[in-house]
Amino acid sequence: MKSAVITFPGSNCDRDMHVALNKFGFKNQMVWHNDNELPKSDLVVLPGGFSYGDYLRCGSMASKSKIMQSVIKFAKSGGLVMGICNGFQILVESGLVPGVLLRNKYLEFICKNVFVKIDNKDNPYFKNLDKEVFEFHIAHNEGNYFCTNDQLKEIEDNNQVAIYYCNDNGKTEEKFNPNGSLKNIAGIFNKKKNVLGMMPHPERMIDKSLSGEDGSLFFKNLINNIK
Amino acid sequence: MKVSAIITLKKDVLDPQGKVIHQTLDGMGFKDVNEVRQGKYFEIDVRENDPKKAQKIVEDMCDKLLANLVIENYKIIEIQ
Numbered sequence: 001m002k003s004a005v006i007t008f009p010g011s012n013c014d015r016d017m018h019v020a021l022n023k024f025g026f027k028n029q030m031v032w033h034n035d036n037e038l039p040k041s042d043l044v045v046l047p048g049g050f051s052y053g054d055y056l057r058c059g060s061m062a063s064k065s066k067i068m069q070s071v072i073k074f075a076k077s078g079g080l081v082m083g084i085c086n087g088f089q090i091l092v093e094s095g096l097v098p099g100v101l102l103r104n105k106y107l108e109f110i111c112k113n114v115f116v117k118i119d120n121k122d123n124p125y126f127k128n129l130d131k132e133v134f135e136f137h138i139a140h141n142e143g144n145y146f147c148t149n150d151q152l153k154e155i156e157d158n159n160q161v162a163i164y165y166c167n168d169n170g171k172t173e174e175k176f177n178p179n180g181s182l183k184n185i186a187g188i189f190n191k192k193k194n195v196l197g198m199m200p201h202p203e204r205m206i207d208k209s210l211s212g213e214d215g216s217l218f219f220k221n222l223i224n225n226i227k
Numbered sequence: 228m229k230v231s232a233i234i235t236l237k238k239d240v241l242d243p244q245g246k247v248i249h250q251t252l253d254g255m256g257f258k259d260v261n262e263v264r265q266g267k268y269f270e271i272d273v274r275e276n277d278p279k280k281a282q283k284i285v286e287d288m289c290d291k292l293l294a295n296l297v298i299e300n301y302k303i304i305e306i307q
Contacts, residue, residue, distance in 0.1 A: 057295055064292065093295070100297045107243050146240065148297060180241070 001026050001226050004041040006071065008033040008062045013048035013084065013201065020203035021045070024219040033065040042226050043080045044071055046087030048139070048201060058101065058142045059089030068094055080124060080226070081195045085140055088187070088197035097188045097197045098155060099147035104140070105180025111139040113212075114178055116163040116186050116200055117170045123193035124225050125162070133170040134163075134214040136200030138178065138186075143199040145181035145188070155188065162187035162196055228273055228281035231305040232289055235266035240298045269293060278306045 003026040007014045014030065021028040021043075029039050033051075038044060052061035062068070068090070075081045075096050083091040091097045104110060117133050118126050147155065155161060164172040164184040177184045179199075187198025205215030236242050242264050249263040271288070275281040282303050289301040 056293070060292065060295070100295055102241065102298065103243055105241070105243055107247060144241075146298065151297075180243075 001042045001223055002040060003028045003043040003045060004031045004039055005029075005045045005047055006031050006033060006067055007047070008049070008051035008065060008090075010051045010053055011047050011049035011086070013086075013203065016201075016203045017045050017047045017084070020206050020215065020219055023206060024216070025223045031067060033062065033067050035067050036070065038067070038070045038074055041074075041079070043082065043222075044074060046071070046081070046083040046090050048085030048087060051086055051090065054142075057089075057093065059086060059091075059093040062086075062090045063093035072096065075190070075195050078192065078194050082125070083195075083197040084201055084203070085138075085143075085199055088199055089142060091195065091197040096195045097190050098151045098160075099145055099182075099188060101142045101199075102144040102146050102180075103142050104144050104178075109139075109141045110143070110178050112137070112178070114138050114186075114200065115166050115168050115170075115176070116198075117166040117172055118163055119161050120159045122159070123162075123189060123196075125193075125196050125222060127221075127225050129217065129221050131217075133166060133168065134202075134218065135168075135205065135212055136202055136214060137204040137211065138200050140179070140199055143179040143181065143186075145185040145199075147182065152182065158191055160189045160191065160193070161185055162189050163198055163200070228275055228278055229305075229307050230271050230273055230281050230285040230303060232269045232271070232285055232293065232301055232303050233266055234269070234289070234294045234299050234301045236264060237298055237300055267293075282306055 202215035245263040
């Protein structure tokens, strides 16, 4: 299985993602933001970081970069595109998933482990996972998901919420919401569920001795789903 | 022509920075503040001498990049 990770100026989780994808069997290729063409890929990842220094709005400049034209085309033709953290911000700015990511409610940069609950497994990312609650790492200043009431209705009607912030038992209450996001939303799909944007970093949870292995479960399952 | 545009958060969008500024002003003794909303201001020098065309160009920029219309409104406030 082939994957591509896009490096924007200011991306800083691109190499972690490269290591994670290769560890679980992908043949990953790094792609520079100024390239025109995507290599043939089964999965394209927009990594975390601070693309273009977060100028104007997080992800806004990166969403207009050259390679994004190809990424948008790939996504619209049904290709799997996953955006993590800043990658999620780039996805909302490019219009591939609905909504926006605002500054965290309490104006803090949040860097900690959180629990997230997978709501819907009827998609190529979470299909066949045998648990619902995962421990992932978050590190962001703008993860406060927001959308209009009309968008929210559409998102909920189409089961587009990918993951919710919760506690270790999967309770999705407001007190387990780290950043003020609407309805505890931590990740969103597009309508067809081939595009996934999420704030948590599964690539930081792939080694038992360093962190945890919930990311390993995610990536192992993902590559099996794509095969 | 120089076109000035301001971008503000829509009414129902939470503005945590505005809130903190409000609290700080309050702490400094400015007690008569109802609300503070923070926005952005752009001055764009466009190679176009017709004011209407210059405005159109900057409006297009606002639609496509400078503002995110899910949460923000924009207004051209000056053309000179």
